[in-house]
Amino acid sequence: MSTSGYDRRAASRVLAGLARPGLFADTPTARPGRVEFVRTPLTFEQDSHLTLSQRLYLERFMRPCRPDQVTSATHRLAWTDGDGVPNTGFVHSDGLGAIVPIAVRETVLTLWHALEDNHALAQRVLELSANDRAVLAATTTDHEPIDIFRVGIEACGRALAQHALLAHTTPYRSPAEFACGMRDSGIFAAVATRWYWELQASTYRRGMIPVAFDVQPDRTVRYTAETVATLRAMKDATIADAHAVMHRATTVEGLSVPAALAKYHDELDLISRQYALLPPGTRPACLAATAHRVDGGHYSLLPVIAERFVEEFVATVERLTVDEVDGEISGDTGDFAPEDRIFYVPDMNCKHCVRTITGVLESMRIRVHDIDLISKRVVAEFRSPRNRHRAFEALRDGGYNPVSARPVPDAAQPTETAV
Structure with missing residues (x-):
């Protein structure tokens, strides 16, 4: 089958050269x-530590991971971020508190703005060649x-917030x-x-994480050997599924490669x-983690983003105060108004999510x-409050967490401690 233009290392080199x-x-x-x-x-x-959505996703997409290898969040949060966008996140009752996902979101926004202001x-992006x-x-x-x-920055924040569900199993107490x-x-x-x-x-969208840590003598942590083996087996199963679907689509169904990608990537989320x-026998390499020789030296994008992310996160935590208030997670019931056709999906991360x-x-x-x-903003033509409620439930079944356009609780207010 034709894979014209598909080149992960070349794509990674383009991004490294820009960054x-x-x-x-x-x-x-x-x-x-x-x-x-x-x-x-x-x-x-x-009699389970998993929600229905978590169990269904585990059974369908995470073989051979077992339920006992999964840690679930205990609570879901809702807040309005510093850009005025309703947001959601997850925490564990034994963890570091709501400040982690909230500060992660503020850090993401800080770096997004710093990216846009460069x-x-x-x-350099404008000057990219047609081939690149x-x-x-x-x-x-x-x-x-x-x-x-932007997606890479958000993925970095996602990793930090998700692993915070395991903070009680680490030596780190703040x-x-x-x-x-x-x-x-x-x-x-x-x-990566x-x-x-x-x-x-x-x-991440479901508030679960399928890994465990081993604490090292120097107080760093590593994935357990069982975790590494399970993640590898899950990735291999996913690659095998994708190859099987592509082979069937291009041979039995007679689809072109682009048509097969469009049909199954969108409809079945299997490809x-x-x-x-990927060529047979190869495994995907993260574009950001791939090292390149740029300007006479070795360069990898991932540590650059991770280092800056942690730096900004630490600064954000030092000046940020979070307060719990009474309220509802989502405003998807009640009277139906024109503004109810607008809602947000905070965990919409890329164009595949769209x-x-x-x-x-x-x-x-x-x-x-x-x-x-x-902005994570969606405008849709709902027919009634019931229709909107059912749509929200369908999105939640898919692992997304839609929230009302009406801020719940009130929008975050800058204080004198803002920088």
Whole structure:
């Protein structure tokens, strides 16, 4: 089958060349000093530590991972972030508290703004050759370099917030210490190289993590040998599934490679370029973790982002106050008003998510007017409060956490401690 233009190492080299002179602007963006949140306990199945959504995802997509290898969050949070966007996250009752996912989100926003303010980077992107753009278009889910960098920043934050569900099994007793411990232990690189994208994104959206830590004598942590073996087996199973679907689509069904990718990536969530187009016997390499020789030296994008992320996260935690208030997680019931056609999906991370969410809504005959990946904003033509409620439930079954456009609780307010 033809894989014209698909080249993961070449795509990684393009991104490294863009980022090496500098990825972020130096001027920090003022963020809120106080955020209010609401907390709701998760509902677990009888005699289980997993929710229904977690169990179904485990059984369908995580073989051979066992239920006892999965740690679940105990509570889901809702808050409005410093950009005024309703957000959700997960925490464990034995963990470091709500400040971790909230500070992660504020750090993501800080770095997104620093990325957008880097005018030299924008100029380098404009000067990309047609061949480099073709490589990105043929290889990556998000084709625009700024979008790819933005997704990478969010993935870094996702890794930190998700592993915080295991903070009680580590030596780290504060959010800042935990973040530095994850960096010093190489966990960001472990996620990039040992996990696969859909597993990390989907388990994060469901408030679960399928790994365990071993504490080392120097107080760093590593994945247990069982965790490494299980992650490898899950990745191999996913690659095998993708190859099987692609082979059937291009031989039995007679589809072209692009048509097969479009049909099964969108409809069944079983296939993507990252796995389906890999040559037999190879395993996917993270674009950010791949090392290149740039300007006479070795360069890898992932440690640059991880180091800056941890630095900004520590600074954010030092000045951020979070307060729990009474309220509801989502405003998907009650009177129906025009503004109820607008909602947010905070865990919508990339263009694959956009396609998935659009597909769920359109399968319910709900017309989608607009989806903005950056603001996480969706405008859809719901017919009634019941129709909206059912759509939200369908999205939650897919691992997403839609929230009302009406901020719950009140929007974060900057204080004198904001920088």
